[in-house]
Amino acid sequence: MLELLQVNPSSGDPIYRQLSEQIIHLIVGGQLPAHTVLPSVRQIASYLAVNPMTVSRAIQQLVEQGWLERRRGQPTQVAERVNxxxxxxxxxxxxxxxxxxxxxxxxxxxxxxxxxxxxxxxxxxxxxx
Amino acid sequence: MDALLQLNKVVKRFEANTVLDEVSFTLEPGMVVGLLGANGAGKSTLMRIALGIIDADAGDIATLGEAPAQLSVAAKEAIGYVPQQPFGYENATVAMALALHRSFYASWDMQLEQQWLQRFALDGKTKVNKLSVGQRQALAIIMAMAYRPKLLLLDEPVASLDPLARRQFMADLFELALESGSAVLFSSHITSDLERVASHVALLKNGKLLLMRELDEIKEHIRLVTFPEGVMPTFGEHIRVLHRREYSWLIDGYRGETWAGALQCQALNLEQLYLELHI
Structure with a gap:
């Protein structure tokens, strides 16, 4: 799924926000169905050549908002959603x-x-x- | 000891010229701080003071917890520095220069050295004085990073590296900062690089530190708000006006509010922010 992601570091929008909005769009648009496993923070950061902290912040936010879920010892995946x-x-x-x-x-x-x-x-x- | 570098109200004058004017900030493990400022804004001076190469006129500095003028051997072995103009070893070959340099650092990582030589396509047999500007920078980076320093100061390190080498080098910085718990202070004019690499941005203007914030926060909370001619806006108390130019106010502390009569409320990237502060 890495090839679906892209950010523009020189935009006025923080990178973490660009990334989280993009992932939400992909989930809502059906490109990332429930239970799709996400690449690691490190893989995403290195693919986009951005600071891993900002990627980690985006993922964390999506977990808090219920778009993604993280179970102990498992990679982050797209959560089941109804709405x-x-x-x-x-x-x-x-x-x-x-x-x-x-x-x-x-x-x-x-x-x-x-x-x-x-x-x-x-x-x-x-x-x- | 938490802070890897701490400056408190540091002042430096060169004759009548105040190069650093009460600059205070703290570098903690994991931080990659982009230092932004015009030529002569004090970026190099700040790094040289932190290293004890030159003395401050006033203020307190703790570099790895020590006074920069009397750094212990252990502290020196934990600091990496790439100056703007590297550097010595002119008559040696790359391999000889590295061998000599390596001998000063107990924690030198040979594997990392070899890997980076290959990546930057540096040949050990080439003489240092035959290297291009970009190759010199690459060698200086290897010499400053192959022992995984706790504190890494880079003065315009990547200007002459090609885009691919720059990207790989940035990935190394993250690894150093996040996995080895080091702090990196990185000056550059290339704002698009800083936007990729920096967790924080420090902005120097005429020796004053105007901003030292997380990059994400800068983009979320700084706005350029434009009003019609003649309107004097009143901002809330949580808002700090950084700069005013004609009918545009550059404000810090934006939380999504709107102001009656505002024509525009614009988020800025680093380059736009830099320009707004300097026009």
């Missing part, structure tokens, strides 16, 4: 907030935004993107 659909909606909130803020700055109405989304949705469906 992935609600999580998917919650995950889009930040991007939605950004979209709405830009739309309002540009003076678009609610209907115009909805129309735009519909058009874009149909276009991406028809191109299969």
């Amino acid at each position: 992935n659909h609600a999580s998917a909606e919650a995950l889009l909130q930040p991007q939605l907030a950004v979209l709405l803020a830009s739309a309002q700055q540009l003076g678009l109405s609610k209907q115009q935004i909805i129309d735009l989304i519909e058009k874009q949705w149909d276009r991406s469906k028809s191109t299969g993107a």
